[in-house]
Amino acid sequence: MPSQPKVLPRFDQLPLHDGDPPNSAWGLWGDGPENSLGSLNYLTDDLVQRTIKEEVKTGQRVSLNLPLDLFNPPLLGRAGFEQKVIDKNPLVVNDDVITFNTQGSSQWDSLRHFAYQQDKRFYNGTTQADIHACDRTAINGLQTWSARGLAGRGVLIDYASYASRHGIDVNHFSDHAISLADILAVIKEQGVDLLQGDVLFLRTGYVAAYKELDVAGRERVANLREWCGLGQSRETTEWLWQRQFAAVASDSPGFEVRPPTEKEWHLHPILLAGWGTPLGELFDLDALADLCSQNSRWSFFFTSSPLNYMGAVASPPNAIAIL
Known part of the structure; x- marks a missing residue:
């Protein structure tokens, strides 16, 4: 794994090379195989060892994975979860076979999921032609993550609880944007420090609100293309660049609010591609x-082991937080 960039370019110096898409940082990690890991390069052995010593205090642990079959009907028109239990008669044995869209529940998006739409290029200039050159290709797939796993310091920004305490009415199934000012207010109230290479978790309350829906409500939400999330803006994007998180995640379907508050600062292409x-x-x-509330601590040790197969576009995170 390469050493971290000695000097982080300023946000206004992006893109790093003429002709690259807006705000891109291709080549930040050099031109070796590690470049394909992007910001996961921050999760070094030293960081993991230090995080275990500093963050694991009680041994309490909690899964961060929703059931694969929770969203029914599936969101965004994706294929639903199916299970077939196989009776191995005459043996008294069962197998099962499951099929599901890898983005149908808790998920990581890989670097081949979302491209710069105008430039039509994924991370490091990868094109659709590169990805679809044959039936299965490896480029920008999750197998490089899976081979070593994700492990490091996680930090929870609990906007849902903050909004509840301050009487902020959140419609989770609409374009409720969480501004950078909101994020900074939560961070100040929680008293948490952010470190380079952290994995940022933003709790919007979307999942809790979804679980309260009746059948008709879930059917309505399945067809929506709106949800709460991080509001897009130049200042938010610049803050994310300055913080240099190893990864970011939330409990909403898209991390960022949809429809975007400012289309120019749509975060999917900037972060992923x-x-x-x-x-x-x-x-x-x-x-x-x-x-976290019980312990008055908002940081923890985080691990994730995505599915391991060549060219995965997305994967359940198989994630655990340990306090």
């Missing part, structure tokens, strides 16, 4: 929020 920063969506953060 521009910076190589993993995006997590629909993470289960409710029990984690309770545990």
Whole structure:
């Protein structure tokens, strides 16, 4: 793994090379194989060892994975979860076979998921032709993440609880934007420090609100293309660049608010295709929020082991937080 950039370019110096898409940072990690890891390069062995010593205090742990079959009907028109239990008669044995869209529940988006739409290029200049050159290709897939796993310091920004305390009415199934000012206010109230290479978790309350819906409500939400999330703006994007998170995740379907507050600062292409920063969506953060509140601590040791197969576009995170 390469050493971290000695000097982080200023945000106004992006893109790093003429002809690259807006705000991209291709080549920040050099031109070796590690460049394909993007910001996951921050999760060094030294960082993991230090984080375990500093963050694991009680041994309490909580899963961050929603059930694969929670969203029914599936969101965004994706294929639903199916299970077939196989009776291995005459043996008294069962197998099962499951099929599901890898973005149908808690998920990591890989760097081949979302491109710069105008430039039609993914991270490091990868094109659709590169990805679809044959039936299965490896470029920008999750296998490089899976081979070593994700592990490091996680930090929870619990906007849902903050909004409740301050009487902020959040419609989770609309374009409720969480501004940078909101984020900074939550950070100040929680008293948490952010470090380079952290994994940022933003709890909006979307999952908790979804679980309260009746059948008709879930059917309505399944067809919506609106949800709460981080509001897009230049100042938000510049803040994310300055913080240099290893990855970011939330409990909403898209991490950022949809429709965007400012289309120019749509974060999916910038984070995934521009910076190589993993995006997590629909993470289960409710029990984690309770545990953090009980301990008056908002940072923890985080691990994730995505599915391991060549060319994965997305994967359940198989994630655990340990306090």
